[in-house]
Amino acid sequence: MSLIQSLKLVIAPPHPAARPFLLASGAGAIIGRLLPFRVTRWLGTASGLFFGFCLYFFRDPERVTPAEPNLAVAPADGHIVSIEKVAPPPELDMGDAPVWRVATFLSVLDVHVNRMPVAGTVTRIAYHAGQFLNASLDKASELNERNALRVTLKDGRQVAVVQIAGLIARRILCDAEEGMQYETGERFGLIRFGSRTDLYLPPDVTPLVEVGQTMIGGETVMARL
Known part of the structure; x- marks a missing residue:
């Protein structure tokens, strides 16, 4: 597998099922980092990490199915x-x-x-x-x-x-x-x-x-x- 193919596998667009997870964790990351409290900043960091995990887990790369029938x-x-x-x-x-x-x-x-x-x-x-x-x-x-x-x-x-x-x-x-x-x-x-x-x-x-x-x-x- 080439480097380009490997990158396409990792950075592929997410499946629609990821939307609620990405919205919730993304909002948590932004709000948590903006509020001036240590606890909320920690939660914001955790939310940001979960956002990245969801992007990776729900990735939906294109595939080339063999054209041969049967x-x-x-x-x-x-x-x-x-x-x-x-x-x-x-x-x-x-x-x-x-x-x-x-x-x-x-x-x-x-x-x-x-x-x-x-x-x-x-x-x-x-x-x-x-x-x-x-x-x-x-x-x-x-x-x-x-x-x-x-x-x-x-x-x-x-x-x-x-x-x-x-x-x-x-x-x-x-x-x-x-x-x-x-x-x-x-x-x-x-x-x-x-x-x-x-x-x-x-x-x-x-x-x-x-x-x-x-x-x-x-x-x-x-x-x-």
Whole structure:
């Protein structure tokens, strides 16, 4: 990665979800530094630091999705923590036959914008309230708060992508609605402050990635459909 590409990743414009955090911390930083009290100046400094953190955390860089058709790309940045055959989320009504699940863990330093891994139609969305365990653990897929999407491909096969809240994350944002059509790599949501994103592939598809591999959302090829 070139220096220019690295800078674009760091200074990318923030996602709209950052606005309330930036407004609150920005106002706190200005007011705190203007008032002539030691405590308010300290709070102003802390607010300024949080403002900078939010700019970095909510960054939303542009991505170049591979033009080749019939690819499944990474739905999120981060690194792969598990690849195993399991039953799809029961709330999506995709049957109980095991399929490949690829789990990507996002630290607070990763870009947290979720991108659609395939081209298709969102045919079901199911929210499940749950715990806030460390998202890198396998049991987080079943126990943590999550938002699951079933995406139907043009040939009728189905893919599932699941947004999972983590130890720090407390809010899952999903812009998708049932019936909406997406192209591969399009943005569909975001998870705040550390999380995990699971991808469930069709039964006849094998992952092309490995545990520990770093993912770039919307760009890294995870499987050929």
